[in-house]
Amino acid sequence: MVKYSCERCGKGFSQKSHYDSHNKRKTPCENNADKIKVLIDKVVEEKLKELNKKLIIENNKVNINTDIMQLLENQINQVKYIDLFCGMGSFHYSFQKLGFKCVMACDIYKPAKENYKKNYNIDVLGDICDIDPSIIESYDILCAGFPCQPFSQAGHHKGFKDSRGTMFSQVMRFVKINIPKVVILENVQALLNHNKGKSFAKIKEDLEKEGYNIIYKVLKCNDYGIPQMRKRLFIIGFKNIEVNNLDNFFELSEYKKNTTLTDYLGQNFKKDVAYTLRCGGKHSAINDRHNWDGYWVDDKEYRLTIDDGLKLQGFNNYDFVGNKNEKWKMLGNTIPTIFTEIIGKQIIKHTSFNSNV
Numbered sequence: 389m390v391k392y393s394c395e396r397c398g399k400g401f402s403q404k405s406h407y408d409s410h411n412k413r414k415t416p417c418e419n420n421a422d423k424i425k426v427l428i429d430k431v432v433e434e435k436l437k438e439l440n441k442k443l444i445i446e447n448n449k450v451n452i453n454t455d456i457m458q459l460l461e462n463q464i465n466q467v468k469y470i471d472l473f474c475g476m477g478s479f480h481y482s483f484q485k486l487g488f489k490c491v492m493a494c495d496i497y498k499p500a501k502e503n504y505k506k507n508y509n510i511d512v513l514g515d516i517c518d519i520d521p522s523i524i525e526s527y528d529i530l531c532a533g534f535p536c537q538p539f540s541q542a543g544h545h546k547g548f549k550d551s552r553g554t555m556f557s558q559v560m561r562f563v564k565i566n567i568p569k570v571v572i573l574e575n576v577q578a579l580l581n582h583n584k585g586k587s588f589a590k591i592k593e594d595l596e597k598e599g600y601n602i603i604y605k606v607l608k609c610n611d612y613g614i615p616q617m618r619k620r621l622f623i624i625g626f627k628n629i630e631v632n633n634l635d636n637f638f639e640l641s642e643y644k645k646n647t648t649l650t651d652y653l654g655q656n657f658k659k660d661v662a663y664t665l666r667c668g669g670k671h672s673a674i675n676d677r678h679n680w681d682g683y684w685v686d687d688k689e690y691r692l693t694i695d696d697g698l699k700l701q702g703f704n705n706y707d708f709v710g711n712k713n714e715k716w717k718m719l720g721n722t723i724p725t726i727f728t729e730i731i732g733k734q735i736i737k738h739t740s741f742n743s744n745v
């Protein structure tokens with residue numbers, strides 16, 4: 389007789405000891421509830437498409453409320469994305485302004501998960517290694533600012549030998565199963581030359597093997613109106629989607645803008661452009677080569693505040709929770725929102741994807 393049943397997979401047990409050992413399995417059982425949700429979403433989406441077609445036909449005969457049709461059409465055509473290694477959510481911050489819908493986000497850092505939930509009302513999943521891509525609702529764009537320490541100047545240059553380096557193979561797991569139309573990878577500039585260029589070549593080769601056309605570019609924050617030296621590499625792959633003028637995708641002159649720290653933060657800074665915000669090394673002496681948060685303002689020493697950090701990464705009205713160390717860590721890890729905004733806008737400009745706002 390079934391006395392206990394697993395909440396994830398529904399399996400029944402007559403003895404408590406069997407039920408307990410099932411719950412302690414190293415590899416968790418499959419979550420059928422999630423699978424069913426994905427199936428239902430797919431069926432509903434198909435039905436909505438059919439209904440929409442019918443409405444379009446009937447609309448010629450009877451005067452059906454065109455607003456409802458527009459609403460349905462928008463729902464169906466809404467660009468969907470996933471946010472892997474989501475951190476405090478630069479992709480989400482910018483993509484929501486474009487009307488894109490996030491269908492999954494993951495990160496292992498608890499404070500990042502809390503901030504994502506607070507600001508975007510999404511329950512963030514945990515370790516990417518534990519996520520089964522086949523249960524995710526279908527989506528168009530995969531975003532992944534994967535951990536950069538193995539490739540950065542500050543890291544130990546271990547690349548794919550560092551276990552964090554294998555986060556790229558985790559990304560490829562999703563790419564192979566979900567086949568998104570667009571893949572956006574973000575990382576440090578040093579990835580280009582890491583291991584004599586072999587790491588970058590491997591990333592490009594793996595994506596090309598899956599049929600993606602790849603473009604890439606290093607963007608510099610202070611070229612686009614934010615006075616921070618930060619540079620970041622963006623690798624973008626396209627598959628099963630027509631991209632007009634791909635070679636000009638990174639022609640970004642319309643977004644160029646000059647500004648200074650004094651203009652931007654409203655105080656009299658001696659320096660024009662801030663150093664790159666980083667996770668560690670705060671409070672170094674101003675003349676120390678590790679310094680990035682200390683500046684001269686009106687001939688007095690000034691340390692960047694969390695609010696300055698948010699502005700220098702392009703987050704306005706962000707409801708930031710956590711202690712100072714956690715906040716600086718997330719700020720040091722995140723992507724200036726001007727980059728994710730520009731990339732979202734360029735995707736709309738060069739593909740058939742629509743902004744939904």
Ligand SMILES: C[S@@+](CC[C@H](N)C(=O)[O-])C[C@H]1O[C@@H](n2cnc3c(N)ncnc32)[C@H](O)[C@@H]1O
Nearest residue numbers: 473474475476477478495496497515516533722
């Ligand atoms: C460079 S940051 C990404 C920043 C993020 N895109 C943003 O906009 O703030 C890398 C993130 O990967 C997360 N991470 C590291 N290992 C992970 C794993 N195994 N699974 C999920 N997230 C992981 C870290 O906690 C960190 O937040």
